Amino acid sequence: MSSTRSAYTGHGVIDLEAGSVDEAAIKSAGLVAEKFYDAMEQSRIGAELSDRVLEDDTSRNRAARDRDRAFPRDTSVIDDDRKRRQLPARGEFRDDLSSRQRKDRSAAKRRLLADAPRSQVSEMQWAIRDPDRWKHLNSSLREATGDAQQLPEADRKSVQRIDRLIQSYERDSGRGHVVYAVAELPTDTAVTRRRDVPATLQPGARISFDQYTMASHTLHEAAAVAAQRRAEGSGVSTVILEIETSRGMYLGRSDSVNDTSHLLPRGLGMRVAGIDEHADYARPGGHDSTLVVQLRDTPRDPDYQPPVTGRRLFSDRRAAAAARAAARDTKEP
Numbered sequence: 001m002s003s004t005r006s007a008y009t010g011h012g013v014i015d016l017e018a019g020s021v022d023e024a025a026i027k028s029a030g031l032v033a034e035k036f037y038d039a040m041e042q043s044r045i046g047a048e049l050s051d052r053v054l055e056d057d058t059s060r061n062r063a064a065r066d067r068d069r070a071f072p073r074d075t076s077v078i079d080d081d082r083k084r085r086q087l088p089a090r091g092e093f094r095d096d097l098s099s100r101q102r103k104d105r106s107a108a109k110r111r112l113l114a115d116a117p118r119s120q121v122s123e124m125q126w127a128i129r130d131p132d133r134w135k136h137l138n139s140s141l142r143e144a145t146g147d148a149q150q151l152p153e154a155d156r157k158s159v160q161r162i163d164r165l166i167q168s169y170e171r172d173s174g175r176g177h178v179v180y181a182v183a184e185l186p187t188d189t190a191v192t193r194r195r196d197v198p199a200t201l202q203p204g205a206r207i208s209f210d211q212y213t214m215a216s217h218t219l220h221e222a223a224a225v226a227a228q229r230r231a232e233g234s235g236v237s238t239v240i241l242e243i244e245t246s247r248g249m250y251l252g253r254s255d256s257v258n259d260t261s262h263l264l265p266r267g268l269g270m271r272v273a274g275i276d277e278h279a280d281y282a283r284p285g286g287h288d289s290t291l292v293v294q295l296r297d298t299p300r301d302p303d304y305q306p307p308v309t310g311r312r313l314f315s316d317r318r319a320a321a322a323a324r325a326a327a328r329d330t331k332e333p
Contacts, residue, residue, distance in 0.1 A: 012032060012034070013031070013032060013033075013034050013037050013199065013200050014029050014030075014031060014185060014186070014187075014198035014200050014201070015029060015030055015031075015032045015037055015040075015200065016029045016183050016200075016207065016209070017029070017030075017142055017209065017210055017211055018030025018031065018032050018142075019184065019186065020139075021134070021135040021138045021139050021142070021211070022135075022184075023131075024128065024131070024134050024214040025182060025214055025225045026182050026183070026184050026225065026229065026238075027181060027182065027183040027184065027211075027213065027241075028183075028184050029183050029184060029185045030186055031186050037200070040145055041206060041208060043145050043147075044145055044146065044147075044208055044210075044267075044269070044300065045300050045301075047070035047071065047145070047146075047147045047149075048070065048071060048269075048300050050070060051069045051070050051071060054068060054069060066164075067160065069148065069149075070146070070147040070148060070149055070150075070267070071146060071148070071266070071267030072163035072166070072167060072265050072266065072267060073167065074170075074246075074247065075167040075168075075170045075171045076170040076171070076173075076246035076247055077170075077171065077174060078174055078175065078176055078246055079174060080174065083174055083175045083176060084176040085175075085176040085177055085178045085244065086176075086178070086244060087178060087242060087244045087273055087274070087294045087296065088178070088242075088276070088279070090274065090276050091276070091278065091280070093280050093281070093282070093287075094218075094219045094279060094280065094282065095281075095282050096218050096220070096282050097217045097218055097260050099256070101217075102253065102254050102255070102260065103254045104175075105173070105175070105217075105250040105252070105254075106253060106254035107254070108169065108172050108173045108250065109249065109250050109251065111172065112165070112168055112169050112172060112249075116165055119161055120161045120162070120164055120165040120168075121165065123158055123161040123162050123165075124161075124162050124165050124263075127158075127162060127212070128214075128251065128263065134212075136155075137158065137159060137211075137212070138211040138212060140152075140155050141159065141210050141211045141212070141266055142210050142211060144210070145210055146209075146210030146211070146266050146267040147267075148160060148163075159266065162212070163265060163266070165249065166247075166248060166249045166263065166265050167265075169249040169250070170246070170247060170248070170249070173250070175246075176245070176246045177217065177243075177244075177245055177246065177247075177248065177262060178242065178243065178244050179215035179216060179217055179242075179243050179245070179248070179262045179264070180215055180216050180217075180218070180219050180221070180222035180240055180241065180242055180243070180292075181213050181215040181216075181222065181240070181241045181243060181264075182225045182226050182229075182238055182239075182240055183238065183239050183240075183241060184229065184236050184237075184238050185198070185236060185237050185238065185239060186236065187236065187237055188235055188236060188237060189237055190237050191237050191238070191239045191291060192277075192291055193277055193291070194275045194277055194291075197239065197275055197291075197293060201239070201272055201275075201293045202272060202275070203273065203274050203275065204271070204272060205271070205272045206269065206271055206272075206298075206300070207271070207272060207295055208267075208268070208269050208270070208300075209264065209266065209267070209268040209270070210267065211266055212263060212264065212265065212266050213263070213264040213268070214261060214262075214263060214264075215243065215248075215261070215262045215263075215264055216252070216259075216260050216261055216262060217250075217252065217260035217262055218258070218260050218281075218282075219240070219242070219281035219290070219292070220258075220281055220282060220283035220284070220288070221258055221259075221260060221261075222240050223240065223281070223283070223288065223290055224258075224283075226238040226240060226290075239291065239292075239293055240279075240290060240291070240293070241292070241293050241294075241295055242279070242292040242293065242294045242295065243264070243294075243295045243296075243297070244273070244294070244295070244296045244297060245268070245270075245296075246297065247264060247265055247268065247297060248262050248263055248265055249263050250262050251263055258284070268297060269297075269298060269299060269300040270295040270296060270297055270298055271295070271296055271298040272294065272295055273294045273295060273296045274294045275291065275292070275294065276291065276292050276294065277291050278291075279291065279292040
């Protein structure tokens with residue numbers, strides 16, 4: 001994508017959304033220049049500060065303020081501590097979502113879809129069912145650094161309809177979530193140990209999702225997606241993200257079918273909380289283990305300074321090729 005084709009300075013960093021948008025089940029990472037990576041985060045912080053100023057504007061009603069925001073408002077509320085979910089401790093077994101949890105989340109989803117405006121439901125269904133629509137919206141969000149005000153008017157209206165549907169679920173659900181997403185890295189170095197994990201995914205680093213993110217509530221579903229990509233012979237490595245959040249909307253089933261999908265909203269800010277090299281999890285017919293990078297949904301800090309300072313992350317042939325392509329794409333004619 002053109003916005004990620006920053007000149008390569010010799011020190012590239014991994015950006016989880018810098019690759020071309022492909023399948024909804026996978027985030028496609030890319031290699032970008034450090035200065036570009038840092039500037040994008042500062043741009044997000046600036047847009048979020050503008051949202052805070054907007055909230056104090058008494059001349060506009062709530063609907064007008066929501067329309068003019070860069071990022072969707074967090075409407076999640078968890079009043080019952082029993083409904084909070086926290087990242088598992090290192091070495092803790094990741095079990096499947098219980099039947100009761102599936103049914104409760106699915107019931108909240110059905111109530112919402114029955115009562116929500118048809119325009120919002122139709123927009124959501126179009127985005128998640130049509131791969132071309134998913135690619136278009138998420139590519140546009142990447143170009144705009146997640147800021148709805150930087151989108152063409154038609155796209156702004158579309159994403160804000162989806163935002164409002166997700167917000168309605170967040171208000172009604174009253175639950176926390178631990179969900180799993182798969183990221184594909186621009187390297188053929190397998191990520192099996194902590195030292196293999198890019199610097200931008202090491203504990204303490206900030207992560208921003210400008211795009212919508214399709215996740216699941218069970219680790220084995222994410223692991224199956226990663227295994228499928230390896231079986232297809234793509235030649236790139238994957239990493240599974242384990243995310244603690246109160247945001248997003250359950251889209252999965254209520255029965256035993258392997259579908260606990262969950263849509264996370266755009267504009268999320270997170271911090272890397274840890275890395276578990278041996279996350280044991282239940283899967284149909286047994287159990288398995290994989291590395292996970294743990295993220296926690298955390299408001300952006302205006303004083304945050306990215307921790308990446310000139311370290312080359314990969315020296316393999318795919319990273320080098322990506323760097324050369326980035327340099328070529330930005331070279332003056």
